[in-house]
Amino acid sequence: MSDILIFGGRLIDPANHIDAPRDLLLRDGHVAAVEAPGALRGATAAETIDATGMIVAPGLIDVHVHLREPGQTYKETIATGTRAAAAGGFTSVVAMPNTVPVNDTVAKLEWMLDAARDPAIKLFAMPAATVGSMGAELTDFDALRTAGAVGFTDDGKPVLEDHVMRAALVAAARAEVPVSQHAEDTRLTGGCSMNAGAVAFRLGLRGMTVEAESRIVERDLQLLRDIEKKEGLRPHLHVQHVSTARAMQAIRAAKQEGLHVTCEVAPHHFTLMDEAIGDYDTHAKMNPPLRVEADRAAMVAALVDGTADCIATDHAPHAAHEKEQEFERAPNGITGLETALGLALRVLHRGQGLSLSRIVSLMSTTPAEIIRVAGRGALGRGHFADIVIFDAGAEWHYDAKTTLSKSHNTPFDGAAMLGKVKATISEGRIVYRG
Amino acid sequence: MTLSTRYAAGSLLSVRDLSVTDVSSVLELAARLEKMEAAERARILSGRTVALLFYESSTRTRTSFELAAKSLGATTTLVSDKSSSIEKGESLKDTGLTLRALGAECIILRHPASGAPFVLARETGLPVLNAGDGMHEHPSQALLDLRTILTRLHGTQAAAGVTADSLKGVTVVITGDILHSRVARSNALLLPRLGARVILCGPEKLLPQEAAELGPGVEIERDFDRALRQSQVAMMLRIQKERLAGLELDLGDYIERYQLNGERLAATAPKALVMHPGPMIRGLEIAGDVADGTQSAIEEQVAHGLRVRSALLVRALDGNI
Ligand SMILES: [Zn+2]
Numbered sequence: 001m002s003d004i005l006i007f008g009g010r011l012i013d014p015a016n017h018i019d020a021p022r023d024l025l026l027r028d029g030h031v032a033a034v035e036a037p038g039a040l041r042g043a044t045a046a047e048t049i050d051a052t053g054m055i056v057a058p059g060l061i062d063v064h065v066h067l068r069e070p071g072q073t074y075k076e077t078i079a080t081g082t083r084a085a086a087a088g089g090f091t092s093v094v095a096m097p098n099t100v101p102v103n104d105t106v107a108k109l110e111w112m113l114d115a116a117r118d119p120a121i122k123l124f125a126m127p128a129a130t131v132g133s134m135g136a137e138l139t140d141f142d143a144l145r146t147a148g149a150v151g152f153t154d155d156g157k158p159v160l161e162d163h164v165m166r167a168a169l170v171a172a173a174r175a176e177v178p179v180s181q182h183a184e185d186t187r188l189t190g191g192c193s194m195n196a197g198a199v200a201f202r203l204g205l206r207g208m209t210v211e212a213e214s215r216i217v218e219r220d221l222q223l224l225r226d227i228e229k230k231e232g233l234r235p236h237l238h239v240q241h242v243s244t245a246r247a248m249q250a251i252r253a254a255k256q257e258g259l260h261v262t263c264e265v266a267p268h269h270f271t272l273m274d275e276a277i278g279d280y281d282t283h284a285k286m287n288p289p290l291r292v293e294a295d296r297a298a299m300v301a302a303l304v305d306g307t308a309d310c311i312a313t314d315h316a317p318h319a320a321h322e323k324e325q326e327f328e329r330a331p332n333g334i335t336g337l338e339t340a341l342g343l344a345l346r347v348l349h350r351g352q353g354l355s356l357s358r359i360v361s362l363m364s365t366t367p368a369e370i371i372r373v374a375g376r377g378a379l380g381r382g383h384f385a386d387i388v389i390f391d392a393g394a395e396w397h398y399d400a401k402t403t404l405s406k407s408h409n410t411p412f413d414g415a416a417m418l419g420k421v422k423a424t425i426s427e428g429r430i431v432y433r434g
Numbered sequence: 435m436t437l438s439t440r441y442a443a444g445s446l447l448s449v450r451d452l453s454v455t456d457v458s459s460v461l462e463l464a465a466r467l468e469k470m471e472a473a474e475r476a477r478i479l480s481g482r483t484v485a486l487l488f489y490e491s492s493t494r495t496r497t498s499f500e501l502a503a504k505s506l507g508a509t510t511t512l513v514s515d516k517s518s519s520i521e522k523g524e525s526l527k528d529t530g531l532t533l534r535a536l537g538a539e540c541i542i543l544r545h546p547a548s549g550a551p552f553v554l555a556r557e558t559g560l561p562v563l564n565a566g567d568g569m570h571e572h573p574s575q576a577l578l579d580l581r582t583i584l585t586r587l588h589g590t591q592a593a594a595g596v597t598a599d600s601l602k603g604v605t606v607v608i609t610g611d612i613l614h615s616r617v618a619r620s621n622a623l624l625l626p627r628l629g630a631r632v633i634l635c636g637p638e639k640l641l642p643q644e645a646a647e648l649g650p651g652v653e654i655e656r657d658f659d660r661a662l663r664q665s666q667v668a669m670m671l672r673i674q675k676e677r678l679a680g681l682e683l684d685l686g687d688y689i690e691r692y693q694l695n696g697e698r699l700a701a702t703a704p705k706a707l708v709m710h711p712g713p714m715i716r717g718l719e720i721a722g723d724v725a726d727g728t729q730s731a732i733e734e735q736v737a738h739g740l741r742v743r744s745a746l747l748v749r750a751l752d753g754n755i
Contacts, residue, residue: 198647202623204548204569204616279447280549324527324557326547328568 002046003027004428008037009051009389013058014361015378024056026385029428034381047430051389054422057360058379059091059121059386060341061367063180064155064240064264064312066333067093069117070108071100076317076406078117081337084315084405086120086432088337089421091386092368092376093121093315097128098156104128104139106147113148121426122386124371126151126180129168135160138167145175150371153180155240158216160186166223173227173235178262178370180238183216183247184208184288193328195274195289203277205327208289214246221254221261228259238370239263241314243288245298252307262370263302264312267336267343268411270299276411282323282330283411286316303362304352310366313340317407335410339398341390342417349392350418356392364388385428394420444540444561444750447551449573449624457628458595461581463745464738465594472505475744478753480507485538487529487554488514488565489545494712495565495575498736499542502743506753511538526550530558540750543567561750563743569614574746575711576620578739580628582731583667585738586707601630607661609635609692610671610719612645617711618671619648626651635661636692639681658692662702669709670694673719685718695721699729707731 004026011022011034023040025033033040067081078095085093095112097103103112109127117123127144129152131137141152152172158181159165165179172179189208194200196207220237227235242248242263254261268286273296276284284290302308316333323330344363348354368377375384400413424432441447452460467475484503488496491514503510513519513533520529526545533541540561543551548568555562566572584593587604606625612618612634622632626649633655634645646654655661662668678685694708708720708730716722725732747753 198644201613201642201644202619202648204567204571204619279552321525321527324525324553326526326545326553327549328547 003032003044004385004425004430005040005043005045005048006051006056006387006389007040007048009054009056011056011379012357012360013379014357014365015058016380019357022056024379024387026387026425026428030385031379031381031383034379049389049423053391054389055356055392056387056389058364058377059388059424059426060089060363061092061377062090062313062315062337062340063094063310063367063371065093065095065315065337066098066317067095068317069099070111074406075319078112078119078123080404080406081315081317082120082123084335084403085337086424086426087404087421088339089341089388089390089424090337091121091388091424091426092124092373094150094371095123095125096153096155097126098133102128102133104131104133106140106143109144109147109149120431121424122376124148124150124373126153126155128152129154129159129179130164133157135164138164138171141171141175145177149177150373151178151180151238153182153240155180155182157186158182158184162219162223165220166227169223169227169235169237170231170233173233177372178236178238180240181216181220182240183213183220183242185212185215188212193285194277195291197274197292199274199277203280210244210246210295213244213288214250217247217250221250221259224254224259224261234260236260236262241266241269241288241312242299242302242308243269243291243295245295248298248302248307252302255307262309264310265299265303265308266312266314267340268334270296270303271343271347272296272411280327281411282325282327283334283409285327285330285332286314286334287332300348300352303348304354308362310370311340311344311362312367313337317405318409319407323409333409335403335405335407337405338403339410339412339415339417341419341421342396342398343412345392345419346417385425387425388421389423390419390421392419394418396420441555442559442561444752445555445563446573446746446750447555447562447564448571449576449620454596454598454627457577457580457624458597460577460742460745460749461593462595463748464581464741467744467748468741475505476507478506478748479503479751482508482539482751482753483537484508484510484540484542484747485533486510486512486542487533487544488512489520490566491516492544492566494736495544498739499563499565499743502740503747505740506744506747508747526553527557530554530560534558534560540747563746563750566616568616570616571620572616573620574739574743575617576624577746578735578742579621579669579709579711580624581738581742582709582735583707585734586731587666596628598627599629601625601628604629604667605631605633605665606667606669607633607635607665608669608671609658609661609694610640611673611677612636612641612671614677615671621669622648622652633661633665637683637688639683659698659702662698662706665703665706667707667709668694668703670714670720671711672714689718693719693721694724696723696727699724705729709735711735
């Protein structure tokens, strides 16, 4: 593998408390040297990247993506999805298990993680917490962990039964990985296609209440408490795509109490509100749904005060014909890998004054900690050469037609973005150039 | 809010698409059509093709639109799920494209999904008239209700056009299952734009508090008698028993509190205009004698429907008159 020298950039590496000009030498897929500007002048490298005026940061990590393979490759494949991820500055993504068939065995997990799938970047996966994601019988956590699972989830739906979720948390605690929960009490959301409230009333659509989310979060937190007390274990609950102020408040309180809970917020939930549905725009249909301004503001506040641990896209590609339907029939989800950084910088950095270092932390350092992968999310010597180089001040507009994903289902077509990815390097290979 | 350019001119998907000027010109057109000789009227859309796409049965609305189109000389084709002429499993988009390919120049759509007319209008580029979509809207009904109110309160002349003040001083109470009613939404969104005050009335389960946020000029009053005392128009909505069952509502209690009967009407609003979009359940939301009484405009509503829908078709097809 050829060496790469990156010079002239501003290195932001929150894990190592660095936000300063640094040059980097990458060798054999790893970081070989991080030095003051000019110190690597003598180094020979097959490739040099002039990062003058750019931010050099550990590659972004998305703990929540849907890559649709196996089973729905007309929407996305591991190859196309990871290329879209690379274009967004990501060097690692975690594939959710709601493929067809559901990723719930070692054989399926290994198939997914096989190099034959041709991922452009590092692919991780969270297999299903229950067989077939049916919510009844736990999958083999230990065997799956050994085969590479970085967590367990029935994403798309919650683990609803109390005793099953309890067992999942216990098994995950023993396997030392999180249970990642899609918090939705589906007993309360049948037939619902958006957030409950004034907009749903006007549009004549059945709405999901805030309680449908917060109830599951509160139930799961109670399980954590109970397991810590009775089993002497310390399970890690990761709450996916939090969308309501109420659930976020429950998580904030649980953190203060000392429970091991982390959570993610999706860019659309800190950017948009249910009004974005306009006249039944299915590109604004997702689950959890877009909420009201108070909830959006609460997501921003949580990202600012640290209650929200990371940003995750919930990248959910769907074919055009699936979205060109009646709102209630159209599938949930939007693509998100190519717009996440641009929205985070625009809304959180420029809009809220969140430092670039915090943004990198939310999109790389902390996600790496949540899925407990070593050597990523930081750029010390010996770490994987997973790097994103971006121009933090570049203003541009996203054009969905240019996507590297197979699907175009985004509410951000034409939206203003801040910060443009100039290069993405995965384990020492340049996988994207902007 | 005006109709976006994503939809063909002449589409009517929501009353929100109509400016006061648009409303006025529809009413004016309806008045002109009404005065016309039948033979002259039948030439307006002669040779034009209108498709009625009905995913939900509705004798009243379908017949009204069909007769309107025929009275203008248009050829109509009915595609409904009842006649199983809707291809099973085919998407709304593809059904619309097929109708367009077969020569339909305008589609009248009744659909159980809120927002379906927007999909059809976006995907076909044809003018689409929303004949009721899910729990969303029924804009032609609101326009015919408006014409009925204007005619009864202010006379035929006044019903041939409106301004933002035409219903100033008029309070309309809409009572019943507001939650599921597209008629209620369309009226509550339209009438205040012409100066009316709209009171929505009903129990919490049929009328959630967020209904008050529909728009300016809309309020909620749970006490029907108190609402009636303030109103010049009482618009009653059908109560479907099966829905009440699902919501655990006591039917007897509902009748006691919200039925419009002779006694209540005489005591609270002896001059108010009584309306109902039909089909009504006599003895439930409305007493039979009130439905048939002199204050009732229920039959006139049907007649106004024909004229208003004729005007909407002429508008949609840009007919020469
Ligand atoms: Zn998801």
